[in-house]
Amino acid sequence: MPEAGELLLQLSQVSKYFGGVRALHEVDLELHRGEVVALVGDNGAGKSTLIKVISGVEHPDSGTIQVRGESVRLETPRAAQSAGIHTVHQDLSLCDNLDAVRNLFLGQEITGGLLRGRPVSRHRMEVEARQVLDSLAVKLRSLTTPVGGLSGGQRQGIAICRALISDPSLVLLDEPTAALGVTQRAEVLDLILRLKAQDRGVLVISHDLKDVQEVADRVVVMRLGSKVAEFGRGDYSSSDLIAAITGAHEAPRTPEGIR
Amino acid sequence: MSTQQIQPPTAAPAAAPAEAGTPMLSRMVEGLSGRYRSIPVLLVLALIWVYFYSQNSAFLTSGNITTLTLQIVTTAILALGVVFVLLVGEIDLSSAMLSGVCATVTAQLAIKSEWPLWVAILGGVAVGVAFVGAEVLAIIFGVPSLIVTLGGMVILQGLLLVVLPPEFAINVAGTDYAKISSTYIPSGWSLALGAAGWLIFCATRYRTHRERESGTSPLVPVGVPALVSGVVIFGSIAVLSEGPGLPLPVLILVGMLLIAAYFTGRTRYGTHLYAVGGNREAAQRAGIPVSRMVIYSFLVLGVCAAVAGMVEASRLLAVSNSSGGGPLMLNAIAAAVVGGVSLFGGRGTVWAALLGALVIGSINNGVQLLGLSTEVQSFATGGVLILAVAIDVVITRGSLLPNRR
Numbered sequence: 001m002p003e004a005g006e007l008l009l010q011l012s013q014v015s016k017y018f019g020g021v022r023a024l025h026e027v028d029l030e031l032h033r034g035e036v037v038a039l040v041g042d043n044g045a046g047k048s049t050l051i052k053v054i055s056g057v058e059h060p061d062s063g064t065i066q067v068r069g070e071s072v073r074l075e076t077p078r079a080a081q082s083a084g085i086h087t088v089h090q091d092l093s094l095c096d097n098l099d100a101v102r103n104l105f106l107g108q109e110i111t112g113g114l115l116r117g118r119p120v121s122r123h124r125m126e127v128e129a130r131q132v133l134d135s136l137a138v139k140l141r142s143l144t145t146p147v148g149g150l151s152g153g154q155r156q157g158i159a160i161c162r163a164l165i166s167d168p169s170l171v172l173l174d175e176p177t178a179a180l181g182v183t184q185r186a187e188v189l190d191l192i193l194r195l196k197a198q199d200r201g202v203l204v205i206s207h208d209l210k211d212v213q214e215v216a217d218r219v220v221v222m223r224l225g226s227k228v229a230e231f232g233r234g235d236y237s238s239s240d241l242i243a244a245i246t247g248a249h250e251a252p253r254t255p256e257g258i259r
Numbered sequence: 260m261s262t263q264q265i266q267p268p269t270a271a272p273a274a275a276p277a278e279a280g281t282p283m284l285s286r287m288v289e290g291l292s293g294r295y296r297s298i299p300v301l302l303v304l305a306l307i308w309v310y311f312y313s314q315n316s317a318f319l320t321s322g323n324i325t326t327l328t329l330q331i332v333t334t335a336i337l338a339l340g341v342v343f344v345l346l347v348g349e350i351d352l353s354s355a356m357l358s359g360v361c362a363t364v365t366a367q368l369a370i371k372s373e374w375p376l377w378v379a380i381l382g383g384v385a386v387g388v389a390f391v392g393a394e395v396l397a398i399i400f401g402v403p404s405l406i407v408t409l410g411g412m413v414i415l416q417g418l419l420l421v422v423l424p425p426e427f428a429i430n431v432a433g434t435d436y437a438k439i440s441s442t443y444i445p446s447g448w449s450l451a452l453g454a455a456g457w458l459i460f461c462a463t464r465y466r467t468h469r470e471r472e473s474g475t476s477p478l479v480p481v482g483v484p485a486l487v488s489g490v491v492i493f494g495s496i497a498v499l500s501e502g503p504g505l506p507l508p509v510l511i512l513v514g515m516l517l518i519a520a521y522f523t524g525r526t527r528y529g530t531h532l533y534a535v536g537g538n539r540e541a542a543q544r545a546g547i548p549v550s551r552m553v554i555y556s557f558l559v560l561g562v563c564a565a566v567a568g569m570v571e572a573s574r575l576l577a578v579s580n581s582s583g584g585g586p587l588m589l590n591a592i593a594a595a596v597v598g599g600v601s602l603f604g605g606r607g608t609v610w611a612a613l614l615g616a617l618v619i620g621s622i623n624n625g626v627q628l629l630g631l632s633t634e635v636q637s638f639a640t641g642g643v644l645i646l647a648v649a650i651d652v653v654i655t656r657g658s659l660l661p662n663r664r
Contacts, residue, residue, distance in 0.1 A: 077543065089544065096538060098530070107531075107542075107547050109527040
């Protein structure tokens with residue numbers, strides 16, 4: 001397959017156990033610049049654990065993570081962020097009591113001098129927030145309304161715009177199209193392609209195989225904590241995907257899809 | 260937790276007239292839960308004042324208002340600390356007892372050991388910060404703050420007896436310590452301070468407006484707040500100056516409130532504080548040091564408790580085994596909640612401490628002025644507290660009907 005760009009993220013032999021439960025088993029994963037990789041699998045296949053490992057929420061029990069060729073230990077979400085990895089979680093991780101601007105810049109506020117107690121530059125944040133929201137056509141009645149009062153689509157829009165504020169090189173999206181209407185789903189897929197056009201790496205978890213086929217350059221299939229198949233764009237069909245996800249062809253133990 | 264949304268009361272039965280009035284109502288609820296949260300509190304305060312004034316015109320004399328401000332200062336300072344703890348979604352029950360212990364330590368150092376007053380004050384504050392620091396360690400290890408501070412309160416009751424001398428009281432009358440509460444700022448100085456504060460407020464307000472480059476006239480966004488704050492500042496100074504002047508404790512309270520308002524409202528520290536209270540997991544994922552924010556909040560509470568205890572001791576001219584006891588703790592929590600700080604964390608401003616303390620203090624003061632029995636005082640305070648929390652629940656849920664999320 002065409003190697004798109006610089007190798008951004010490389011996981012090798014990553015395993016994670018919760019007590020006796022094997023959540024991840026020797027998973028290898030590569031992600032390049034300007035590439036959209038979809039992560040699919042049934043419930044409990046280990047997709048969320050993998051995302052948590054990459055975003056610094058959980059630590060792998062064994063295996064190594066390399067970002068841009070350098071071995072890193074992602075101890076905290078902040079460490080992952082400073083390594084250029086930004087995660088949009090499925091529950092959006094918005095603070096309902098804060099307004100859109102504060103949510104967008106949460107943890108990375110633009111501030112003034114240390115002497116004045118690092119006051120936030122509300123005006124500059126509002127200007128930037130408007131730009132980011134406009135670029136993705138997220139319409140908000142007011143930037144000062146607490147986001148708890150906004151619609152699901154608007155909240156999703158804010159959550160995804162948050163990924164762009166820190167200008168990350170790698171964006172993880174956990175079920176970005178779940179619970180969205182038709183128009184908003186198309187907008188989100190458009191955003192994913194936009195992220196790709198900006199030469200970022202995108203890792204998408206999705207249950208929606210139609211979405212996956214639409215945007216993904218590569219599809220990684222997980223089952224029971226292991227990576228069971230990987231397909232390049234165009235060399236698979238929906239039934240290949242479903243077979244790999246459900247393990248229907250598992251008897252020979254070497255599905256055609258594995259290269 | 261974060262995925263649930265506040266549904267505006269749409270065309271539902273009884274919530275509102277189902278016509279065009281609904282978006283208006285939902286906008287109003289939205290405003291009341293956010294920026295204009297203090298308006299209902301101010302209305303309640305105005306009602307209370309009008310009622311007591313109509314019953315006894317002595318209620319709104321400058322003499323009684325000076326008394327009222329001195330009565331509420333302790334509650335308000337303690338409530339300010341409680342606000343910080345409530346904002347991060349924790350609770351505290353031990354700070355009133357802690358204020359008694361800190362005041363006693365300061366009295367011991369200043370009067371028995373004859374240390375300079377400011378060293379003694381620093382000693383008292385250090386004790387407050389140290390004790391709260393020990394409590395918050397247990398809290399960030401996962402013990403519920405309700406339990407930790409309940410236990411802390413009991414420990415402090417014992418500690419108070421340890422730090423008191425065998426006669427269980429220290430008289431501070433006639434010492435420098437007592438002067439904290441009996442000092443009044445001459446009206447010239449308080450006017451100058453008020454004017455300086457007002458000018459700084461107006462200037463920052465105008466600068467923010469100009470920064471926006473919206474091209475609109477500064478009349479409404481700058482003029483209205485300037486007018487309101489001017490009336491409040493100069494009005495209160497004028498009223499207090501008719502009596503003996505601006506009491507030093509009030510100046511301490513206002514100073515603490517202004518610093519707190521700046522840090523919670525204008526700095527990233529404040530945003531993080533609200534984020535931790537609003538959605539702790541989201542704050543964690545955004546890279547906010549959640550435990551550290553909880554620790555900061557409790558340390559602020561420790562300082563507030565120490566200052567409140569000293570002001571109270573110098574007002575009552577003594578520390579004793581009843582210092583920090585009585586209804587002080589519950590009044591402070593009630594003040595914070597009545598003023599509009601949510602018990603569920605993340606909602607409300609530091610001004611709630613002042614407003615809530617004014618509401619509760621006015622009830623107590625008015626009931627005493629009318630010569631009513633203390634039962635009435637308890638009934639009224641309790642009723643107002645429950646009403647305030649009910650309003651808080653309705654506002655955060657966005658509906659008057661139960662079980663509508």
